[in-house]
Amino acid sequence: MTTNEEEITTPETPEKEKIDNSSSTKDESNMSDSDSSFHLLEGRWTFWYTHRPTTFRNSSVNYDSCLKKLEEFWCYYDHMKFPSELPLYSDIHLFKENLKPMWEEEGNRLGGKWILRLKKGLSTRLWESLVFAVIGEQFSVGKEICGIVCSIRPQEDLISIWTKTANNQIVTQRIKETMKKVLSLPQECPLEYKTHNDSLRDNCSYRNTDRMKKNFESPKFIWWLVVPTCAILLFLMVHWPYAIPFHSLGALGQFLYHLISNYRLILLFIFWSVFLAHIYEAFAARQICRQLNIDQESTYLWMIQTFILGYPSLRILKGYSRRGLW
Incomplete structure (x- = not known):
């Protein structure tokens, strides 16, 4: 009897393992197919929002720990308010993974930012164009871009790109020219650059910036x-x-x-x-x-x-x- 039972049970074990393995393989295949339906971003990004007069650290809100897929990005972006709908002294930040929008942050402290000043009402369109350009890696400068910011102020709105290394003139100039290109800005449009060390010294993001040198023009x-x-x-x-x-x-x-x-x-x-x-x-x-x-x-x-x-x-x-x- 024992021999017969062994003869009966022995073939069932491999068959069961075969079924389990087949099921596991099918699940893995489904997971792989599910993953392939998503579109991974080149980098991982985080949205932040700040609003004064509360302090910067207390007012920062992390919308998501990490946006790594295009579908995740659209899910959050479609539910966000446009810059024109935000109250005064609000800031929207889109920064790379593990980087906080702070001057003294380890990945930011040696860098600076290009600043574009805008009339009220123009920030929404240009901000959207810049967001798409950044997540689409149109700047082609590797890790030199830390993030971008849109700031809503009483008399004007401001858009800025934070760079990693302020003293890398070649890269910062390339970022400046690419920014003008993706936003369709005229070549004479003034962009200002300010290092984060200067921002820490005057405790201000947008005052005392490096202005353009060629800012005087004579008529015919x-x-x-x-x-x-x-x-x-x-x-x-x-x-x-x-x-x-x-x-x-x-x-x-x-x-x-x-x-x-x-x-x-x-x-x-x-x-x-x-x-x-x-x-x-x-x-x-x-x-x-x-x-x-x-x-x-x-x-x-x-x-x-x-x-x-x-x-x-x-x-x-x-x-x-x-x-x-x-």
Whole structure:
């Protein structure tokens, strides 16, 4: 009997193992197929949110420990508020795994950030473009990008890219140019760079930044011929008409003499109106320079040029401001 039982039971064990192994193999295959249905990101990222006036550490919220799949990213991103919907003094951070958005963090402390200043209402579109570019590894600088930040402030919004090594000029410049490319920014758009050591020293992220060097532009040379010449001629006609050689100017001289003889008060009014208008435009240029975050020396140059040329100079500054990029 024993022998028969052994003969009966002995074949069943391998069969059972065969079934178990087959089931296990099937489960592993299903798991593999399930994993293959996901799309892994090149890196792992974490969303953070901060809001003042509470302290930075107390206000940081980790939305997820790690986003490593594209489907996970979309799940969180689709339920997030747009920057335009956030209250003032809010910050959205997207940082690499195990990196906190803090200046003194070990992976950040030797780095800095590129800063783009925006008019209110432009941050949502540009922030989304930058998020997609970062998770899609469009910058191609390896681990040099620590994260990105969108900051909502009363007068402006700011977008910044945190870099790992501030003194690596080649990489930081490449990040700057790629940022302009992915956001479709004009080449003259000013981007500011500030190291985290400087931020720690002034306890501020966006003040006292390194501004652009090429932030002064002159209009076409024809304006330097026409506007000053007309201004000098008008001044002489009003205050010193005897200095004008009317006879030597032919028909033009006769016309000018006629104006002085019959409309001197009107010319006087025009002269002082233009003079005051140029003063107003010079101070308007200073205000725009402050909005554009232009350094003091260049601001003085803009004011002097605008006082001399008037609107042709001011129009250039207004063009930069109208684009909403500073």
